[in-house]
Amino acid sequence: MTQALLLADYMRWHYTRAFSSMWRVTNNFVYFFYNLFSISLLLHTFFAPWKMMTEQKTKGFTSLSSLFERIFGNFLVRVIGAIIRFVTITIGLIFCVGTFLCGLVFTIFWVVAPLVMVFSLIVGIRLII
Amino acid sequence: MTWNDLAQKVHKWRGVLWLNHIFPHAIRKILFFISAVALLISVTLSLPVVNMGNEFIYGVFFVGASIWLFVFMLEAYYKSYYFAGIIDRKGKADLYTYEIADILMVGAGTDVARGIFFSELGKERIIRLGIKTQDVDMFFKSRHRPIGSHILEYTGDNVTARELAKAVIEYDAELKEFLAGYGITPQTFVGAVDWVSKTHMITLQEEAWWTRQKLSRIPGIGKSWSLGYVSELSRLGNPLSESPEYKVVTITSTSEKTVDEIESILSRTNNANVLVVGENQHNMMGLVASLGRRIEQGSAYPEIEHKRMYVLYHDRIFAEAKDTQTLESLLHKMFKEAVRSEEVIIVIRDLNGFIETARSYSVDLIEFMRPYISSPLVQIIGLVEKSVFESSMRTNHNILGLFDHVSYDEKETNDSLLQIVEQEVLTIEHDVDVRFTYAAVHVASEQIGRLFATGEQLTRVHTILSELALKAKNEKHGFVTKNDVEDLLHVKTGVPGSHVSKEEKAILLELESLLHNRVVGQDDAIRAIGDALRKKRSGIGNPNKPIGSFLFLGSTGVGKTETARTLADVFFGSESDMVRFDMTEFSGADALVRLLGDFKTGKPGLLVSKLREKPYSIILLDEFEKAHKDVHDLFLQILDEGVFSDMKGEQVNARNTIIVATSNAGSDLIWNLMAKQTPPAHMRETVIDHIIDEAIFRPELLNRFDGVIVFHPLEKSHLSQVAERMLAKLSERLRDQGYHFSYSKDLVDRLVQIGSDPKFGARPIARAISERVEGAIARHILQGKIKTGDTIHISAKDLL
Numbered sequence: 048m049t050q051a052l053l054l055a056d057y058m059r060w061h062y063t064r065a066f067s068s069m070w071r072v073t074n075n076f077v078y079f080f081y082n083l084f085s086i087s088l089l090l091h092t093f094f095a096p097w098k099m100m101t102e103q104k105t106k107g108f109t110s111l112s113s114l115f116e117r118i119f120g121n122f123l124v125r126v127i128g129a130i131i132r133f134v135t136i137t138i139g140l141i142f143c144v145g146t147f148l149c150g151l152v153f154t155i156f157w158v159v160a161p162l163v164m165v166f167s168l169i170v171g172i173r174l175i176i
Numbered sequence: 177m178t179w180n181d182l183a184q185k186v187h188k189w190r191g192v193l194w195l196n197h198i199f200p201h202a203i204r205k206i207l208f209f210i211s212a213v214a215l216l217i218s219v220t221l222s223l224p225v226v227n228m229g230n231e232f233i234y235g236v237f238f239v240g241a242s243i244w245l246f247v248f249m250l251e252a253y254y255k256s257y258y259f260a261g262i263i264d265r266k267g268k269a270d271l272y273t274y275e276i277a278d279i280l281m282v283g284a285g286t287d288v289a290r291g292i293f294f295s296e297l298g299k300e301r302i303i304r305l306g307i308k309t310q311d312v313d314m315f316f317k318s319r320h321r322p323i324g325s326h327i328l329e330y331t332g333d334n335v336t337a338r339e340l341a342k343a344v345i346e347y348d349a350e351l352k353e354f355l356a357g358y359g360i361t362p363q364t365f366v367g368a369v370d371w372v373s374k375t376h377m378i379t380l381q382e383e384a385w386w387t388r389q390k391l392s393r394i395p396g397i398g399k400s401w402s403l404g405y406v407s408e409l410s411r412l413g414n415p416l417s418e419s420p421e422y423k424v425v426t427i428t429s430t431s432e433k434t435v436d437e438i439e440s441i442l443s444r445t446n447n448a449n450v451l452v453v454g455e456n457q458h459n460m461m462g463l464v465a466s467l468g469r470r471i472e473q474g475s476a477y478p479e480i481e482h483k484r485m486y487v488l489y490h491d492r493i494f495a496e497a498k499d500t501q502t503l504e505s506l507l508h509k510m511f512k513e514a515v516r517s518e519e520v521i522i523v524i525r526d527l528n529g530f531i532e533t534a535r536s537y538s539v540d541l542i543e544f545m546r547p548y549i550s551s552p553l554v555q556i557i558g559l560v561e562k563s564v565f566e567s568s569m570r571t572n573h574n575i576l577g578l579f580d581h582v583s584y585d586e587k588e589t590n591d592s593l594l595q596i597v598e599q600e601v602l603t604i605e606h607d608v609d610v611r612f613t614y615a616a617v618h619v620a621s622e623q624i625g626r627l628f629a630t631g632e633q634l635t636r637v638h639t640i641l642s643e644l645a646l647k648a649k650n651e652k653h654g655f656v657t658k659n660d661v662e663d664l665l666h667v668k669t670g671v672p673g674s675h676v677s678k679e680e681k682a683i684l685l686e687l688e689s690l691l692h693n694r695v696v697g698q699d700d701a702i703r704a705i706g707d708a709l710r711k712k713r714s715g716i717g718n719p720n721k722p723i724g725s726f727l728f729l730g731s732t733g734v735g736k737t738e739t740a741r742t743l744a745d746v747f748f749g750s751e752s753d754m755v756r757f758d759m760t761e762f763s764g765a766d767a768l769v770r771l772l773g774d775f776k777t778g779k780p781g782l783l784v785s786k787l788r789e790k791p792y793s794i795i796l797l798d799e800f801e802k803a804h805k806d807v808h809d810l811f812l813q814i815l816d817e818g819v820f821s822d823m824k825g826e827q828v829n830a831r832n833t834i835i836v837a838t839s840n841a842g843s844d845l846i847w848n849l850m851a852k853q854t855p856p857a858h859m860r861e862t863v864i865d866h867i868i869d870e871a872i873f874r875p876e877l878l879n880r881f882d883g884v885i886v887f888h889p890l891e892k893s894h895l896s897q898v899a900e901r902m903l904a905k906l907s908e909r910l911r912d913q914g915y916h917f918s919y920s921k922d923l924v925d926r927l928v929q930i931g932s933d934p935k936f937g938a939r940p941i942a943r944a945i946s947e948r949v950e951g952a953i954a955r956h957i958l959q960g961k962i963k964t965g966d967t968i969h970i971s972a973k974d975l976l
Contacts, residue, residue: 056191060253068256075388085396087482091519135397164245171238174231 061161069157073150077143084139089132096121097128179325179343182335183284189277192257195250196296204254208247214240262381275373276335287322289344289351297372304368306613306657307358315354323347337373341366359658360615368614371598378602389473408510409520412492416468416485416523419461431592435466437582438557442521443479447578448552453565454584455826457525459634460559463584464523479552480521487523490530500538507539511548518553527558528568542574549578563775563824593633597621600641608645615658616644623665626829627791640664670748671792671832683746684710694742695735696901696938697894700856701728701885705743708882709834721818725835725880727800727873729863730887731843733937737798739887740836744794747834753793755786759803767804773823784822792832800837801872808877811835815880837881841872850889860886890937892928898938899927902945910953914964920971923949 081087156163218237221228261273275297283291292301293312302312328347332339345352345362355365384390395417416422434452441450454460468485470476497503514520524530534541548554558579560569569575597620601612620640628636644656644664665671683690687706695702708724728736744754762770773781787795797803797811814820818831842863849859863886868875878884890898903924907917930944949970956962 053191053194056188057250057253060188060191060256061249064256065252068252072386075386075391078388079391079394082392082396083394088396091482092517160245160249164242164249167238167245168242171235171240171242174235174238176235 058161061157065157066154069150069154073146073153076146076150080139080142080146084135084142086136086139086143089136092128093132094125094129096124097131177330179280179288179328179330180284182330183280183325186272186277186280189257189272189274190281192254192274193278193281195254199250201254204247204251207243208251211240211244211247215244259380259384261377262384262387272335273377275337275376276340279337279340283344284325286324287316287319288325288328289322289348290316292341292344292369297376300372300376301369303611304372304614305355305358305360305365306615306655307355307360315351319350321350336370338366338370341369364615364618367618371614371617374598375602389475392473395472408506408513409486409488409522412496412506412510413486413488413522416465416487417472419465419487422465422468431463431466431584434582434584435463435470438463438467439470439477439480441580441582442483442552442555442557443477445552446550447580449549449556449558449579451527451558451560451565451569451575451579451581452584453560453562453581455562457559457561460584461523461525464557464559480555483519483521483555485521485523485557487525488530490526490533494533497537503534503537503539504544507544511545511554514554515548521555521557523557523559525559527560528564542578546574546578567775593625593637594618594621596634597624597637597641600637604641604645608642608649610645610648610654610656612641612644612656613658616656616661619658620644620661620665623661626831627665627669627671640668669791670753680713684713687746690746691739691742694745694901695739696897697890698735698739698887701739701887704883704885705739709747720831722815722830723832723834725815725882726837727878727881727884728836728838728887729842729867729884730838730840730846731889731937732840733939734887734890735938736838736887737796740794740796740838743834743836748793753790754796755790755793756796756798757783759797759799759801759807762803762807764804765806768806768810769823771807771810772820775823781822784828787828787830787833791829794834794836795830797835797837799839801839801841808874811837812877812880815877839872841870842866846886847889856886856888860884895928895938895941896924899924899941899945902942903949906945906950910968915962916965916967918967918969920969922972923970926972 214236218233218240220226221233222237257277258274261275275295278295278297279291281291282295283289292298293316299309302309323344328343330339330343332343342362345355345365352362355362360368381387381389438450438452442448452460452463454463464485464487467476471481471483471485493503493506497506514522531541534544545556549556556579560581562583565581594617597617601617605611620637624633624636624640640661644660647664648654648656648660684706687709688702691702691705705724705726708726713723728739730736741751741754745751748754769781771781771783773779773784810820814830815835819827819829822828845863845866846859849862854862864878864884867873868878903917903919910917927941927944927949930940930948952970953962953968956968962968
């Protein structure tokens with residue numbers, strides 16, 4: 048098989064199958080970050096108490112102030128949970144979108160990659176000589 | 177279509193294949209590394225900080241970048257095709273793989289077989305076949321009748337390495353011959369190629385870090401932030417990922433199917449709870465772990481994709497809850513939490529045990545759980561052992577309403593066992609630097625399946641394979657072959673492998689004379705036994721039946737039991753390799769239960785335990801005609817198939833035994849025929865007819881025996897021999913006591929005269945020796961007439 052045929056085969060791959068492969072891998076990475084930051088889980092449990100530091104009901108009715116303490120405490124714990132989750136989700140989404148954009152950029156670069164390669168070689172050799 | 181046509185279909189691959197040929201992966205990697213280094217250095221030097229940049233350095237940068245990009249693109253090109261065929265996302269795989277294209281292209285031409293042996297994985301295949309590379313090269317250099325790729329017509333459905341190997345071996349007779357010289361059957365050849373292909377795929381799957389499956393192995397953060405959300409459950413149980421079964425997931429085709437079933441039940445909209453019914457808790461947890469893996473990798477059904485699995489620990493619950501009220505409130509809390517989270521699947525091991533213990537606290541667990549688990553907000557997977565399920569749960573409508581059950585039948589063992597052995601071998605080869613041939617793997621799975629009960633097979637696989645690996649390593653050749661496996665199993669169980677050792681060959685050829693050392697007369701019987709055994713061990717015999725089965729007919733004392741004992745001694749090596757059952761003890765209605773075991777009391781059966789203890793032995797069934805009809809039916813099956821099931825439904829293997837049944841039936845007839853000097857063949861027929869007519873044994877039972885042997889009554893000459901042998905034994909015993917013993921010939925004649933009723937065989941002689949001869953000697957010793965070192969001489973007149 049000659050080099051010319053190899054070149055032709057390669058070029059065909061470069062501008063067809065390569066794109067689908069790249070797209071798939073990008074997708075995988077987006078999904079990876081989505082999972083890494085547990086985005087769906089965090090959304091699901093957004094207002095859950097942070098690490099279940101809730102106070103349980105005690106038997107009977109002790110006093111009004113302790114009742115309010117308990118209600119307020121539980122509320123606060125949920126707020127803390129929501130804030131932390133919000134931050135995490137946001138970071139996660141940034142990563143996801145960032146990955147997607149990276150993939151996009153890479154795809155665009157890929158289109159001109161062979162040209163870049165040749166160009167770079169020529170420029171380099173000229174500089175060396 | 178022909179091989180050539182197939183090769184056309186993969187012409188897309190010719191680029192990568194050729195690339196790998198002229199510009200191998202290894203060299204590319206080096207170039208990649210060098211150019212990256214050059215880039216790094218040039219960039220560093222050009223930084224304003226260092227400021228050593230000049231035209232030369234910039235030039236290096238651009239050239240380096242160019243080369244780096246060049247190699248990068250080639251690598252991407254290569255990877256894109258090399259990893260084709262792995263599963264990324266929900267099971268979408270390419271039609272052809274690099275391996276297939278390689279085989280097809282290398283084999284395209286005058287010799288398709290080259291495709292298998294000279295493609296990139298060829299070396300690996302050669303190792304797995306256990307052949308030397310030089311021999312392979314020789315074969316291909318000097319062969320006469322290669323099959324051209326335009327000749328081979330491919331008829332398989334999909335194109336796999338397995339199918340290609342099958343096609344090649346079907347067409348290529350010369351190759352078949354060559355392989356046969358190494359003891360490799362076409363089946364082994366195909367199996368070996370298939371295994372290499374499968375292993376390669378697994379390796380690829382592991383290397384491909386960019387697939388969704390591999391990436392999702394990294395756990396997400398924040399999972400524990402709402403862990404407190406199910407605090408009760410986390411206290412009383414553990415997340416599945418922390419259970420030991422989760423770390424070691426063995427995947428077989430049977431288990432995958434079962435996990436599919438579990439998944440679809442869990443995805444229902446109500447009563448989505450599963451009862452897994454199987455034999456072994458550990459194996460069933462393996463299924464659950466498999467499901468857990470699917471969820472983790474995102475390849476589970478969407479309905480359960482987000483679920484978290486927890487394993488409940490009974491002891492923790494009952495440690496806390498000491499009475500009905502506490503138990504109920506604890507369970508309520510746990511379930512309420514679980515429902516609230518909406519995403520928990522609770523795994524309960526030994527569900528029945530749990531129910532029972534709860535019942536002792538007056539809590540009806542099923543009814544208790546009903547309001548919680550009717551909807552899929554909380555789901556249960558309960559593990560139940562088959563025997564328990566059959567006896568208590570199958571008809572319980574309450575349970576059946578809430579749960580659907582799935583049977584995990586590990587008895588489809590052969591295939592799954594082979595897969596398990598294959599996987600285990602890979603793990604071991606990873607740790608110990610040895611290689612197993614495929615034939616070794618195949619025979620190991622076959623024999624372990626044959627020799628051991630399903631419950632213990634998995635542990636046996638592990639220990640046996642490890643031993644083999646270490647042995648090969650210590651002997652420094654690093655290969656485990658089929659013979660190694662068989663030898664080890666022989667040592668462990670006493671059951672020999674298929675290759676017959678020199679000693680056994682000698683025994684088999686001399687069997688008749690060896691038996692005659694102890695058994696007098698009965699030439700027909702002994703010859704029949706010899707023939708049957710030689711047949712079986714030379715490979716012609718049916719491996720799915722006992723080694724041999726015989727029915728010995730004849731009157732008492734003619735040598736039936738003695739023959740069986742001698743056979744045990746000669747063939748199996750020791751008289752203790754005989755298991756004797758007196759069938760008069762098994763004549764009642766409870767006979768079968770005593771042999772197979774009692775389900776209700778859990779008592780194991782006599783036959784079952786003896787066989788498991790000594791799988792390689794003689795089973796002697798004395799007075800077989802007296803056994804209960806059920807016992808006859810049982811042996812009908814054993815004689816036919818060599819296996820049967822015990823009370824638990826587990827298989828018991830009798831294929832490595834010789835079964836000998838004895839019977840006095842028709843002995844009168846035999847004696848009459850003897851007196852009339854009937855020829856042996858005619859006598860046998862008459863006796864058999866008589867037995868059938870008298871309904872002593874059914875014809876189909878008689879047919880199952882490899883030989884129905886009529887033992888003749890002993891003639892006078894035989895009786896003399898018997899008497900002399902018994903006297904010889906007596907002599908030995910006396911010698912042990914320090915006396916010498918001699919006797920005159922008339923003693924023998926006298927003894928024969930006494931025991932002269934052939935109806936009673938040789939027993940009267942034995943009794944005569946015991947009572948009269950030994951009695952006389954004893955009296956003499958006690959009277960002081962004989963002292964130690966003296967010679968005792970007995971003649972006929974000394975007999976009492």
